[in-house]
Amino acid sequence: DAGVTQSPTHLIKTRGQQVTLRCSPKSGHDTVSWYQQALGQGPQFIFQYYEEEERQRGNFPDRFSGHQFPNYSSELNVNALLLGDSALYLCASSIRLSTNEQFFGPGTRLTVL
Amino acid sequence: AQSVTQLDSHVSVSEGTPVLLRCNYSSSYSPSLFWYVQHPNKGLQLLLKYTSAATLVKGINGFEAEFKKSETSFHLTKPSAHMSDAAEYFCVVSDNTGFQKLVFGTGTRLLVSP
Numbered sequence: 001d002a003g004v005t006q007s008p009t010h011l012i013k014t015r016g017q018q019v020t021l022r023c024s025p026k027s028g029h030d031t032v033s034w035y036q037q038a039l040g041q042g043p044q045f046i047f048q049y050y051e052e053e054e055r056q057r058g059n060f061p062d063r064f065s066g067h068q069f070p071n072y073s074s075e076l077n078v079n080a081l082l083l084g085d086s087a088l089y090l091c092a093s094s095i096r097l098s099t100n101e102q103f104f105g106p107g108t109r110l111t112v113l
Numbered sequence: 114a115q116s117v118t119q120l121d122s123h124v125s126v127s128e129g130t131p132v133l134l135r136c137n138y139s140s141s142y143s144p145s146l147f148w149y150v151q152h153p154n155k156g157l158q159l160l161l162k163y164t165s166a167a168t169l170v171k172g173i174n175g176f177e178a179e180f181k182k183s184e185t186s187f188h189l190t191k192p193s194a195h196m197s198d199a200a201e202y203f204c205v206v207s208d209n210t211g212f213q214k215l216v217f218g219t220g221t222r223l224l225v226s227p
Contacts, residue, residue: 004156031213042203042217043157056214090156094213102215104149104157 002027004093004105012111013081021076021108025093031055032074033102034066037088049074050096078110086112115140117204119218127226132191134221136204139185146187147205147215148178157203163187174198199225 005024013019025032031050035043045058049068068074072093078085088109092102120135138144148160161172168180178189187204204218 033213033215035215035217042219043215045214045216048214058214092157092215096213101147101159101162102213103159106156 004091004103006089006091006105006108008108009106010109010111012113014113015081015083017081017112018077018079019081019110021078021089021091021110023074023076023091023093023105025072025074025091026103029093029095029103030072031094031096032068032072033092033094034074034076035090035092036060037090037107039087043090046076081112083112086110115142115144115206115208115216117206117216117218119202119204119221121221122219123222123224125224125226126194128196129193132189132194132198132223134189134202134204134223136187136189136218137185138187138204138206140206140208142208145207146178146180147207148172148176148187148189149203149205149217151201151203151220153200160189160202194223194225196225196227199223 007022033048034046037043046060047057048055052068063079065077088107090107091105094102116139118137146163149157151157160176161170163170163180171177176191201220205215207215
């Protein structure tokens with residue numbers, strides 16, 4: 001059983017560009033959450049998708065947007081990249097209304113130059 | 114609002130000695146609490162979880178944690194450290210509303226010396 005997968009593994013962009021990160025949830029999971037982990041910090045919640053809709057959002061600007069597809073996979077889009085967007089972006093999947101256990105992918109390391 | 118405070122940014126132990134990583138939480142709801150571990154350049158792995166069942170929770174790799182409501186604490190322990198335990202550990206809180214938003218602490222780096 002494949003766990004949570006994310007692509008790409010690493011990404012380098014320049015300020016002002018746009019980026020799309022992808023996530024495939026664990027088999028049987030219907031909810032995808034995205035987190036940003038800056039260097040030396042704990043992950044911070046960006047947003048969560050369920051039934052192809054954004055259900056909850058953390059304290060992130062509108063430059064951060066997402067999408068969930070009918071097969072439950074998800075994308076995270078960031079527009080107008082800033083140097084401060086450099087971080088590890090983690091995707092987590094879970095089953096709605098379960099015991100809150102989330103399974104994390106290995107992450108995408110984004111570097112903004 | 115929910116939050117967790119990890120009381121130590123770094124903990125150093127010798128191999129074979131006990132490990133104690135401290136965490137205090139704040140939550141308006143009856144919380145779910147977790148400990149996750151992150152090895153260098155790896156994703157997050159769930160060590161254990163508390164979801165209002167037994168207050169003493171056993172996890173993987175010999176770790177356990179005790180939920181103490183009166184002290185709002187959820188400290189992580191292990192009787193004997195192994196070199197492979199060296200990693201970053203995160204205490205995490207979540208409400209039980211179904212939205213499953215996880216709130217992470219700032220992390221504790223565990224260093225294990227031979």
